[in-house]
Amino acid sequence: MGKDTSSIKDISIKVRKVLLYTLFLNFLVASAKIFYGYITNSVAIISDGFHSFFDGISNIIGLIGTWIASHPPDKEHPYGHKKYETFFTVIISFMIFLTCFQILKKIYFFFTEGFKPAVTSVSFTLMFVTIGINIFVMLYESKKGKDYGSSFLIADAMHTKSDILSSLTVIISLFLTRKGYTFADPLVGIIITFLIARIGYRILKDASDILVDTVCIDTSAIKYVVNHVKGVKSCHDIRTRGSMNSVYLDLHVIVDSNLSTQKAHEIADNIEKEIKQEFPAIVDIIVHIEPDSLAH
Numbered sequence: 232m233g234k235d236t237s238s239i240k241d242i243s244i245k246v247r248k249v250l251l252y253t254l255f256l257n258f259l260v261a262s263a264k265i266f267y268g269y270i271t272n273s274v275a276i277i278s279d280g281f282h283s284f285f286d287g288i289s290n291i292i293g294l295i296g297t298w299i300a301s302h303p304p305d306k307e308h309p310y311g312h313k314k315y316e317t318f319f320t321v322i323i324s325f326m327i328f329l330t331c332f333q334i335l336k337k338i339y340f341f342f343t344e345g346f347k348p349a350v351t352s353v354s355f356t357l358m359f360v361t362i363g364i365n366i367f368v369m370l371y372e373s374k375k376g377k378d379y380g381s382s383f384l385i386a387d388a389m390h391t392k393s394d395i396l397s398s399l400t401v402i403i404s405l406f407l408t409r410k411g412y413t414f415a416d417p418l419v420g421i422i423i424t425f426l427i428a429r430i431g432y433r434i435l436k437d438a439s440d441i442l443v444d445t446v447c448i449d450t451s452a453i454k455y456v457v458n459h460v461k462g463v464k465s466c467h468d469i470r471t472r473g474s475m476n477s478v479y480l481d482l483h484v485i486v487d488s489n490l491s492t493q494k495a496h497e498i499a500d501n502i503e504k505e506i507k508q509e510f511p512a513i514v515d516i517i518v519h520i521e522p523d524s525l526a527h
Contacts, residue, residue: 488522
């Protein structure tokens with residue numbers, strides 16, 4: 232049994248609305264940083280601007296990905312299209328690594344072309360205002376991601392978190408640059424690169440775990456629930472796959488070999504009922520009934 236397709240579509244529409252709101256804010260922040268960064272020759276601000284820009288691009292990818300993922304199961308995709316959302320999440324991680332490349336390139340130009348960043352009170356005001364916007368975006372996306380069970384929104388919130396961290400280091404570099412330590416500008420660029428790459432790796436790993444069907448629920452907990460269902464002698468070969476809000480489960484259950492087919496089917500139904508009650512994230516269960524006479 233799967234989730235109602237209409238509810239999946241409704242959630243997808245809500246997710247896309249969130250992405251549209253954050254898309255506007257991300258591009259607003261990115262435009263301000265990049266424009267001002269080029270005016271003041273600040274590698275740190277330009278790099279931070281590119282990071283915000285890729286936040287906006289990831290929103291566009293998310294709009295496409297969630298739209299595809301919302302399509303109901305069909306003949307060619309009997310399990311639905313949910314993994315497309317995870318696939319686009321992988322794209323976000325690669326975009327984060329691309330951001331790292333952009334930052335390192337700007338650092339290279341800093342040393343080869345001898346840029347000298349200009350720091351004014353406007354620089355600090357711009358960074359504090361954009362940080363405030365990014366904090367709002369991160370909290371908003373994170374909350375909605377948990378509410379709607381969207382791995383993409385949660386991943387995108389993590390991306391925005393990296394933008395906040397990099398912006399904080401930019402502020403530090405502005406302060407040091409204003410004191411005459413111009414090396415702080417490219418140094419912060421290197422720090423930003425490390426922070427972004429680390430978050431990119433985490434997102435890529437989480438998405439990869441879903442794509443390669445890594446275990447997503449503790450099988451011992453499932454075994455405990457199943458073994459307490461009336462008529463079940465034992466269970467084995469428990470396998471889970473999927474994402475945090477869409478888990479697929481199959482398992483083998485040992486029952487009395489003298490039971491009728493109807494009674495064995497009732498036990499299987501009770502197992503599904505108990506499991507879904509304890510683990511709401513499980514959307515599909517396959518129970519393989521085995522007579523105890525064949526159990527090893």
